[in-house]
Amino acid sequence: MKTYELQGFGLDNLRLVERPVPVPGPGEALIRMRAVTLNPRDLGVIDGFYFPDLRFPFVPVSDGVGEIVELGPGTGRFRVGDRVAGTFAQGWNAGDPPIGWHTRSLGGPLDGMLAEYVVLPENGLVRVPEHLTDAEAAALPIAGLTAWQAVAEVGRVRAGEAVVVQGTGGVSVFALQFAKLHGARVFVVSGSAEKLKRALQLGADAGVLHTEEPDWDRRVLEWTDGRGADLVVDIGGSATLGRSVAAIRPGGTVCLIGIMSGAAADGLQLVPTFLKRARLQGINVGSRDMFEAMNRAIAANGLRPVIDRVYSFDRAIDALKALGEGRHFGKIAIEFGSPQAGNSPVSA
Amino acid sequence: MKTYELQGFGLDNLRLVERPVPVPGPGEALIRMRAVTLNPRDLGVIDGFYFPDLRFPFVPVSDGVGEIVELGPGTGRFRVGDRVAGTFAQGWNAGDPPIGWHTRSLGGPLDGMLAEYVVLPENGLVRVPEHLTDAEAAALPIAGLTAWQAVAEVGRVRAGEAVVVQGTGGVSVFALQFAKLHGARVFVVSGSAEKLKRALQLGADAGVLHTEEPDWDRRVLEWTDGRGADLVVDIGGSATLGRSVAAIRPGGTVCLIGIMSGAAADGLQLVPTFLKRARLQGINVGSRDMFEAMNRAIAANGLRPVIDRVYSFDRAIDALKALGEGRHFGKIAIEFGSPQAGNSPVSA
Amino acid sequence: MKTYELQGFGLDNLRLVERPVPVPGPGEALIRMRAVTLNPRDLGVIDGFYFPDLRFPFVPVSDGVGEIVELGPGTGRFRVGDRVAGTFAQGWNAGDPPIGWHTRSLGGPLDGMLAEYVVLPENGLVRVPEHLTDAEAAALPIAGLTAWQAVAEVGRVRAGEAVVVQGTGGVSVFALQFAKLHGARVFVVSGSAEKLKRALQLGADAGVLHTEEPDWDRRVLEWTDGRGADLVVDIGGSATLGRSVAAIRPGGTVCLIGIMSGAAADGLQLVPTFLKRARLQGINVGSRDMFEAMNRAIAANGLRPVIDRVYSFDRAIDALKALGEGRHFGKIAIEFGSPQAGNSPVSA
């Protein structure tokens, strides 16, 4: 089989190589991969930001979906032919995240999905909604579940609540969609007029360009008649945290998800945090139970993840470069073999 | 002004009389009533079921909406001209219900809204969404808020969850609407093919006639692929509780709201309740904070309460009789003065 | 090895027989049992009340503790020599109970612990606190965890809250101890002056004999200055549920645990349940995560479960008969082999 492997840090050290197809052991499943999608984290892992001690060769990319083609002994949750995604946090099935969970995540430090065949424990898999294309389904494990945890688990967003979404990358577009699914109002802070327009077409109720209105927190207060937002999905990190706290209502929540502008919280002041009784909640993707709950929501409402572009497997490095350029709206996907008919909204 | 007053238990003792317009004291508002809606509880109060010691003469009916025409000294939350509803549980503003809250509810034991003018503390009022007719807004205080507390506060229903609604009266139709607003799937148990059809038109995903399929709990299990419902809004009481528990998933919730089939829980068995880890939650309408949250949900989504029929003020007794007959779908309303144009879906 | 096996329903069909020591498979552990404790449920299983389709021969008794003497392939959570208890709800590790959890509980329908050696999946085991005797540790899986779920998970009892405990059996004594551990006030409703005295010695703040004061709910209201209890741990079922609801504060919780007086909820009226906004929560023992949290609480506070009497393994049938007589305070235990010195508060 073909697989990409990272032989040292940096995209230049990512090579397409040949390996034998792996064999599933007890409790494991062999999956023929159909599609993966990319997350900013993938670049952070490849560049050595997240795991300085990563062992090489390493197979990158966390999110993927495929078909079970063989089951090891002692399995029972799935059948051959089931279409499944791997859970990012292997071993986190339900409840609070287990101690040391972050050492067992796919695509770093554990090997990821950018290979034609992958073996995973069946406990680390979930079936994906039938109405989705492979690329759409492959968008769920990190971007989808992170947004779901923020909106549905931590924010517990209810109809009529006000949600602020920063940007229009994978997590943000899911957060917009999930918030609308719960009857909430959504305000988008974007840096691109075109992307903001697309967000409004997707259902966002209002939005601003932070390039034109850097004090977007005031606009959120106006938009909520002075009340403040119930939830802000913070993707910016360093440069946005202070405004995120300023934009919420007393008792509101800021979900800490991204570090687009920096990984230090130096933009955050504590006195406003007390006065707002702000809750700042770090989000770590989510558990298998949350994944299954999200899938029920997606299936029941026929929700379709937004795929920006689909690359073929042999152009994976181009796909990662495109991710780094940040011009996408929604997710960048890679499909294995010949793309299914009608599967690709835009072929790159 | 004209007001109805109950001079003894029973609908025969309800009389339309003349009284002076009341004067608002410190912290109070004088409201010119525009519409009320009826709840099964109104008949229970009139018949002496709820308050055997009720003091006569008594003004019945809990739910109403009107316009503030005068404000007493020391007020500040409203202006003259605001359209407001009274909160059923006067004095329950936020948090847990206060001790003795049920001795301070409008329409029994406190005087209610079936009068041309009413005086209430401004702390016991909320503004109602602008897009609603008077009759629609008057549907909110009990039926709307009870359903909201069940679906959004207690059930905390999320997208993709499965909700069962019994019947198609005021609370049930609101529960159906609120559950759909949160992206849930809704199953309706009805006794009328015509009403079930209307519920499906309103967005319900599935349903059965309990007259044809008395073991509807099994149908709910099938409909959820054996998982069970996340929430059952129980209106039936005695005869339905056992099936409601049988229909939920492990860890699911049954909201106890109605006693259509009897006020004793004799249909409930405890062993299934343990095995399901069932949560049975008595619902008592809701707080002012919940009312305002519901109003934001209704306004943000343009939701319209379902009004079955509108009676004129002088036909209030006919309206109460119609309530007792139980043929309605949604709410029965009464409007004061000349109905606004377009205000009345059906004039009785 | 020796094991008891039930060859048909009824205590008369419980026989001590010889079987080969079982062999642990992949993911499993072989445990040499040291002690078990009895629960009312054990008699319900033996008598055919819980599982009419139980397969014979069947090894009864849910709760036990032993030492791991052998580990199967693919294990890793424990070492040989660890002292462990089985989790009653095998497979419920965290979060909400899984679908069908009640078909995987130890001591019915799965074989139980009344055998010298037992094999269980290592995922269904937890280490027990070191300071406990074997009999004390064996009291935890059902009685301890049920009380813990009621007090610490569902009731989330806080310091200063008022908790009512019915009776002085295994669950009730644990509930009393756990409530005191959280700084709560505890009121005991007992049928025996002697047992009530012991409960007060264990830390209960107040109590009544229901034989003398059948309207103990009024006494609870007085004891809380009219406020009502935050939590009632209901063991009685049919005959006590109505009073339990009457005894709570608005918004309070009644944990449904026992059926000492009957398994139908016919003593419950729905109107008071609405007025109190009562939450009735069926309790189903608990998850492995809850078990581990309970163990931390027990270890940190040096709490000692109350063991009424300890029987030797060959007198297990006498122990079960004593359970049926209901004269115990706390738990009835059975120890395997020669009791450890100082292990037995009272030897029967």
Next chain:
Amino acid sequence: MKTYELQGFGLDNLRLVERPVPVPGPGEALIRMRAVTLNPRDLGVIDGFYFPDLRFPFVPVSDGVGEIVELGPGTGRFRVGDRVAGTFAQGWNAGDPPIGWHTRSLGGPLDGMLAEYVVLPENGLVRVPEHLTDAEAAALPIAGLTAWQAVAEVGRVRAGEAVVVQGTGGVSVFALQFAKLHGARVFVVSGSAEKLKRALQLGADAGVLHTEEPDWDRRVLEWTDGRGADLVVDIGGSATLGRSVAAIRPGGTVCLIGIMSGAAADGLQLVPTFLKRARLQGINVGSRDMFEAMNRAIAANGLRPVIDRVYSFDRAIDALKALGEGRHFGKIAIEFGSPQAGNSPVSA
């Protein structure tokens, strides 16, 4: 009557002056003050840090207790003679904090308690536990309630959980006491060997001197067998936040309370916050409902706040200076009139 008033920013502008005794209006109570206690916030208000637009003359100090000596018209919650404390957040009775709550807090921007007589709305008062001295009761409104919200409301600390407390000022000592009241284990990080010793005497289970062990987060991980603390009560702010996140378990909580080392969150890194799924919760004292719940906990357990020193009213400026020096353990109090016998643990 005598009152202190601030005539400009800075302690030098605090003067003892004579004013007429105020008169309670509708819904208000006149209180003869008996004791106040000091909080770091008082100095921040006096120095102009919190309210640059403060209007002079201003009466400082948030926390106090006194006796109701007169009630205005329309009151009913209290009687003359009741001993009460003012709630810091006037108007926040229950539920989430209201919009703009921070503009209605006692001791800035509203006038405070450093006066012989004070008038407050009766809705902004609570009775205090009888067993407390005046100085002890005066410690509750900010320091007590802040710690209570952190431990009992936000942290929802349960028996066996691990709580880290920074320092030994007013909030920290209360947090230690409340955590022990719930059966938790407490770890104290202190800068003084003597204070650490006193904390251990008060019930803390372990602790370190951060002067000797600046990487106290590692010690917390060891102390919890690698699991991490469930709750850290962060008083330090800027310099401690990063370690606080490092010290918690996955899914744990850091309560943001103090800014002893700086008000910017620049010591916080976001990646560890995601990995820990950390919840950072700003604490804003608490609601009246929380105050009453805390009082029940204090009364039920006979808990006694720790008073470091008691000053007489005419030495209030010395008391404020002592607060600034930071040598206290627990609270610094000021008593009005002649101190009650036995009321003063240490007279300064």
